[in-house]
Amino acid sequence: MSVKFALTITAVVAGVAFTIGAVIVTLDWQRFHRELENRALLLAHSIAVTAPEDILQSDFWSLYKSLKIMANKVPGGTQDTHILTGMILDTDGIVLAHLDPNNNPLGIPPVHSSEIETQLFAQAREVRTPTILNSGVGNGGFLEGVAPIYSDEKLLGIVRVRLSKRELYLKAQRSTFIIIGLTLALVALGSLLGTAISRRITMPLSAMTEGMEAVGRGEFSNIKPIPVGNDDELGILASAFNKMAKEMAEKKSLEEQIAVSEKLVALGRISAGVAHEVNNPLAGLMNCIDTLKKHPEDPELVERYLPLLDKGLNRIKNIVESLLVELRIEEAHSTDSSSSLDDLRDIVESEINGRDIDFVWDNHLGTEVMINKRRVQQIVLNLLKNSIQALHDKGTVVFRTFQDGNCIILEVSDNGPGIPPENRKQLFDPFFTTKKNGTGLGLWIVYRLVESMRGVIEVESEVGNGTQFQVTLPAMEVST
Known part of the structure; x- marks a missing residue:
């Protein structure tokens, strides 16, 4: 029982720690993801705000420069490792500016290296409000912030800014490792705590269980008093059990005495009844026999008293047979x-x-x-x-x-x-x-x-x- 109790406490602590850890990791992941989404939308929107005039003037260099500034690729700047790529497309999906101009020249749609790229391109062209597009999981995953470019409510094109999820997964991984370490520490602590508590609780409970089993078997003499420790709930329970066991032992002893007395009373009643019921026909039988002894040669008396003898003997026989049925109850x-x-x-x-x-x-x-x-x-x-x-x-x-x-x-x-x-x-x-x-x-x-x-x-x-x-x-x- 003590082992089960300790394991139960350990399991509860582990379960609670794991649940809390999972919640924390999930919340961290959601927070990091929201931060990345907000960053992507902010970058896309910042370019969409300044791009209309350059698009109307066909100033593609300024558009490209805006993308480079966004990506911190200006001389002396530091490249933002989150940004995988960025581009500005017109309403027909033609590249107006791209962070990778060597592979995505102006005047044609961007190069699609996979089916996913094709699907994202189609989704991006349908965007009319700032939107997040997700693709991929793990270190290779990314998300795109897509913002439409308007001039006097006329759609001129879209801005696509793609950010890597690699840093997001690294942060989540670090949080997971920390939570696992804390969980293992709590499990170890819970195991020690469970063992200590189980010894404190289960020892008197085990003694009480043995006592109750003895009570169930009716073996009141085999109940050992449970040591009463502190005046806490367990001590009060042990004291109450000891009192109950003592009272039940006394009650059983009294019941046994009463049962013996009742049996003696019943035996007395049956004996008195048997004596009464047998004596009545027996007296008649003795009277008949005495009369026949005195007049053995009188056929009228023989004819008269033989049926009476038969009747009296049958009555005694019926009484004895009825009592034998009672005695055979336990054998049936x-x-x-x-x-x-x-x-x-x-x-x-x-x-x-x-x-x-x-x-x-x-x-x-x-x-x-x-x-x-x-x-x-x-x-x-x-x-x-x-x-x-x-x-x-x-x-x-x-x-x-x-x-x-x-x-x-x-x-x-x-x-x-x-x-x-x-x-x-x-x-x-x-x-x-x-x-x-x-x-x-x-x-x-x-x-x-x-x-x-x-x-x-x-x-x-x-x-x-x-x-x-x-x-x-x-x-x-x-x-x-």
Whole structure:
């Protein structure tokens, strides 16, 4: 992390220095270019002002002399190295004066050594106001200041003054080298500064990151207190983190104690419920057995008490099986396609066979949706059995399931008598039942299964109009 931080600071400093340097070089280039353009226009205009009278008098020598003065080529003068050439042309493009008269004699158009020269000549002849023409880049580039020559608003010709860009590029090059040197110096300084700052900042942050990772894993005992340095922002942050870590460790310890207490309370409730539910049929069984022992040869008593024994034993068996389902919750990890829910349809239909109950099965889950087969089947089966038992042999039961985003929705509804408001709070408590032969464990097991899958179960009921249970479960990953 410290290396990344140092590199980031270095990169930022380098980026800022490079950007500023590029802006400075660009501004310098633009300034030098404007100065060169202004110089070219000024030179061309200065000749255009004095040339009309010489042109009207055909005084070509004076025109040539004006060009030489402009270029500082008079005896004792110093040649301006910026000026490459200069010329005065009439409206037909004929040379009236040229700084290179040997190669560009009077009376004919100037010699064009390249296509560029031809294009510039054509552009210059169209000029009616002072204009800059550019050509070429690098040391070989140049620009021309072109000024029209007027006399009483009549166009007599044009002046072309060509200046070299070589000095312009040399100045820009010098500025670039200076900026590069400053940039490298700033990068080196930024690297040292970044390393120093990163050590100051990242060391406590790294310790804090390790502590947060330990918090994420729930390993509060492995969190080492972060050394609190100065009373700056980092020191305040480190102090706050140490306090938070200590409080979270205490909170986890308290939660563990509460969880143990809740388990003990739940175990006590279940034990009491089991004792109560088993003792009732057990007392009847013991009474039947005592009676049969006293009258073993009485066939009427045997015929009378055997069904009671069978009924009592089956009730105890149902209670034990329900508890075994609860104990197997943690073992139920088998996954299968959602189509495995359809296996329950035949089971439920056999349950309502011969009864005036309409059963609607509506499975809208695609076959690619995976579910925890054993848990989801147990949830659906328990809810359907609960609805069927609530109808008293007449009514409608509807099962519907579909996917909503990243969730699977299971709905079981009936048009039975509904659940009174005073019973809804106890609906998912173990051994709570309003049915004559109910164990009170079916909905409790549903609740535990839904909870174990990090789902939610909701119930809507209206007395006289039926009940609907809705279970929302997180969808499992699609099988590949």
